[in-house]
Amino acid sequence: MKRFRNHHDWMLLLGLGLLLLTTTAAPAAAKSNLTVTTNLPLTTSGNTRNYLPTGTDDLYSKLPISKTTKVQTKAAVLKNLKNASDSGQTYFRGYRAAKLSNGKWYLKVVSFDKTYRGWIYTGTTDPTNDPTQVSGGLQAVQTFKEQTVPDYVATTTFYFTTPKASTLTYVAPDYTDYKVGRNLNATTDFYQDPLTVTKVGSKQNGRSANLTYYYVNDAAHPQVNGWVRISDVSTSPAS
Structure with a gap:
């Protein structure tokens, strides 16, 4: 077994070992950023763009193209709106649609009473021609x-x-x-x-x-x- 001549040699070898361990054990951080490939206003009749939240997805203040995007309203809160016993204040109206580079679509919505506003996931189907074709965080509804x-x-x-x-x-x-x-x-x-x-x-x-x-x-x-x-x-x- 090799003997170390002095304390300096031991510390040098230990440092090299730690560097090697750190280099091999820690993989490079995966890129989390996405890009927006489509962002368009919805132009169909307003009453084809009325929704209630399903409570499965969060509402974001901005399109979630990175992991640092802040949640505007949690899914659990939105779930309570689905069966709210109000006059209709918590219906959502969709007015923009955006597609991300991962193929996911988001709608920008605002509640009828303007309490809630933001982007929410609506599946992988293009909603621009028929905004009732949504899934994920929204379900299309008839209000009257x-x-x-x-x-x-x-x-x-x-x-x-x-x-x-x-x-x-x-x-x-x-x-x-x-x-x-x-x-x-x-x-x-x-x-x-x-x-x-x-x-x-x-x-x-x-x-x-x-x-x-x-x-x-x-x-x-x-x-x-x-x-x-x-x-x-x-x-x-x-x-």
């Missing part, structure tokens, strides 16, 4: 569904239930479309006008307990025309 107007409703004259400021008409029922809502802030001045119902529809996905709305026409004051909750009309004029 129209039904056939029953004959007894179509032939009945209605009135606003009470002359109060909180009775509203809507271009689209509240939180069923992004940035589309009130048509009339109050019906106080029109509560004795006769109304006819030309459309019937209901909220979906448990929002507002799938509340039903009537679309009412006011022949005397057409500016009143719009959707109204069925609880806000009756067959007798208020006194």
